[in-house]
Amino acid sequence: xxxxxxxxxxxxxxxxxxxxxxxxMFAETYYYLTIPLMIIIHAGFLAYEMGASRLKNALASGxxxxxxxxxxxxTFYYFGWWVYWAFPTGVTLSAxxxxxSGLAYANSIALPWVESMGPNIADNASGVFxxxxxxxxxxTASIMSGAVIERIQVVGFxxxxxxxxxxxxxxxxxxxxxxxxxxxxxxxxxxxGAAGLVxxxxxxxxxxxxxxxxxxxxxxxxxGTANHIAPHNLPFTVTGLMLIIVGFWGFLMACVIVPGExxxxxxxxxxxxxGTPITLSALSFxxxxxxxxxxxxxxxxxxxxxxxxxxALAGIxxxxxxxxxxxxxxxxxxxxxxxxxxxxxxxxxxxxxxxxAVGAVTVHGTxxxxxxxxxxxxxxxxxxxxxxxxxxxxxxxxxxxQIIGAVVFFLVGFVPGxxxxxxxxxxxxxxxxxxxxxxxxxxxxxxxxxxxEGIGQSSLPIEQ
Amino acid sequence: MGxxxxxxxxxxxxxxxxxxxxxxxxxxxxxxAICIWALYVGSKHELDAYKKVKK
Numbered sequence: 001x002x003x004x005x006x007x008x009x010x011x012x013x014x015x016x017x018x019x020x021x022x023x024x025m026f027a028e029t030y031y032y033l034t035i036p037l038m039i040i041i042h043a044g045f046l047a048y049e050m051g052a053s054r055l056k057n058a059l060a061s062g063x064x065x066x067x068x069x070x071x072x073x074x075t076f077y078y079f080g081w082w083v084y085w086a087f088p089t090g091v092t093l094s095a096x097x098x099x100x101s102g103l104a105y106a107n108s109i110a111l112p113w114v115e116s117m118g119p120n121i122a123d124n125a126s127g128v129f130x131x132x133x134x135x136x137x138x139x140t141a142s143i144m145s146g147a148v149i150e151r152i153q154v155v156g157f158x159x160x161x162x163x164x165x166x167x168x169x170x171x172x173x174x175x176x177x178x179x180x181x182x183x184x185x186x187x188x189x190x191x192x193g194a195a196g197l198v199x200x201x202x203x204x205x206x207x208x209x210x211x212x213x214x215x216x217x218x219x220x221x222x223x224g225t226a227n228h229i230a231p232h233n234l235p236f237t238v239t240g241l242m243l244i245i246v247g248f249w250g251f252l253m254a255c256v257i258v259p260g261e262x263x264x265x266x267x268x269x270x271x272x273x274x275g276t277p278i279t280l281s282a283l284s285f286x287x288x289x290x291x292x293x294x295x296x297x298x299x300x301x302x303x304x305x306x307x308x309x310x311x312a313l314a315g316i317x318x319x320x321x322x323x324x325x326x327x328x329x330x331x332x333x334x335x336x337x338x339x340x341x342x343x344x345x346x347x348x349x350x351x352x353x354x355x356x357a358v359g360a361v362t363v364h365g366t367x368x369x370x371x372x373x374x375x376x377x378x379x380x381x382x383x384x385x386x387x388x389x390x391x392x393x394x395x396x397x398x399x400x401x402q403i404i405g406a407v408v409f410f411l412v413g414f415v416p417g418x419x420x421x422x423x424x425x426x427x428x429x430x431x432x433x434x435x436x437x438x439x440x441x442x443x444x445x446x447x448x449x450x451x452x453e454g455i456g457q458s459s460l461p462i463e464q
Numbered sequence: 465m466g467x468x469x470x471x472x473x474x475x476x477x478x479x480x481x482x483x484x485x486x487x488x489x490x491x492x493x494x495x496x497a498i499c500i501w502a503l504y505v506g507s508k509h510e511l512d513a514y515k516k517v518k519k
Contacts, residue, residue, distance in 0.1 A: 074495060075499070078492065078496055112492045113489045113492050114488075115478040115483065118483070118488075120478045121475050121476060121477065121478075122476060122478075153510055155503050155506050155507035155510060428511075432514060433514040433517065433518060436514045436518075444513050445509070445514075447513075
């Protein structure tokens with residue numbers, strides 16, 4: 001009998017070990033697959049920006065976009081990942097209640113020369129988490145990229161992309177996403193899909209840059225009225241937007257914490273980054289309703305395919321903060337509203353002399369804050385964390401807290417965007433020369449043509 | 465850099481080349497220096513191109 005029990009115990013132990021390794025493989029594969037999905041976002045941004053440029057600038061816009069991605073990877077490795085773990089409680093770098101934040105913790109897991117930052121058979125998590133966050137960073141930097149096409153210097157842009165992607169948004173994520181983040185623990189900020197801490201930060205960083213960069217030559221008339229500078233390939237741009245939306249499934253999937261691992265919130269269910277329960281079904285309901293509502297809202301107002309696909313993106317962003325909590329028809333209504341206000345908000349900005357070539361400030365900045373605040377309107381009272389913080393009770397989602405979050409995310413984006421672009425402007429590293437801008441950046445510095453044997457150089461680069 | 469293992473059963477933790485040594489920081493600094501150099505060269509090329517088009 002004892003022998004049989006011992007054999008049974010051994011079998012159960014072996015079975016348990018197999019289940020554990022299967023779960024670990026699942027968790028690692030889950031985050032690994034979000035990375036190529038998010039690279040589709042960059043395929044989309046590439047097509048979107050190249051198509052939105054005039055013929056004479058298509059390749060230069062592509063070069064800029066590719067470099068934003070390329071420089072984000074090493075810089076996020078060098079310091080971006082460390083910033084995320086060091087700063088949640090604020091600038092004191094002290095450890096938070098969860099004890100997964102602060103200087104000592106960041107130094108132990110995220111400095112670029114520690115054992116977890118390379119091939120390690122005992123660590124199936126660090127690389128895939130770092131990879132997913134790196135793609136968040138690259139996405140954030142690329143949001144700014146489209147707004148500044150056709151007149152920004154490529155190296156000046158790369159420097160700004162590094163500041164945005166490997167520092168500014170990471171601070172926002174540490175404060176508003178990490179379970180020890182002070183915006184979460186003190187104000188109950190809830191931003192599951194990063195409407196504020198990615199999209200709004202990037203959108204308003206772009207606004208700060210645009211204010212110092214200035215409009216493209218010919219965008220505004222002497223009386224201040226704006227000209228429409230048409231994209232050279234609108235179908236390419238619209239397809240790019242659709243690819244961005246495909247990639248966002250990977251982005252939002254990576255915002256989920258899978259169960260059963262030492263670092264998981266639960267053994268039996270998925271969680272948001274805050275430790276609150278979520279299912280992929282919730283994401284499916286609300287992402288699809290968000291896309292649909294945004295497209296229909298933009299179509300109702302504009303009938304323009306560019307704004308319809310921008311509306312799809314705006315629809316997702318508008319409901320991103322609460323993808324875990326919205327009732328799908330309410331998500332549709334919020335996304336529809338975002339689609340409706342998109343073009344009027346972009347026109348409002350344009351009428352103030354801001355030349356945002358692709359509407360990034362509006363789609364990501366304005367709608368990001370709109371989405372963050374909407375969650376405060378509809379979801380007040382939900383616990384913002386599953387963990388129990390110092391005071392002994394989880395903070396609640398409130399409209400007040402979401403507005404505080406919106407103000408902080410606006411400032412974390414806009415202030416560094418304005419300051420660093422001003423510095424680059426003073427150093428002569430921000431804007432291309434007027435002669436190069438008029439000649440076209442492809443032949444000036446790439447130097448190559450996008451369609452040497454195809455469609456000819458546009459004779460009417462600016463349409464009234 | 466050579467292998468720290470004589471067989472794979474010894475691999476129970478970090479297994480990258482130079483693990484448990486002191487070269488990680490050197491490679492990190494060197495790779496960062498390459499990024500900075502690339503930006504410098506890129507900027508020089510770009511500013512030269514603008515000067516050419518001005519002439």
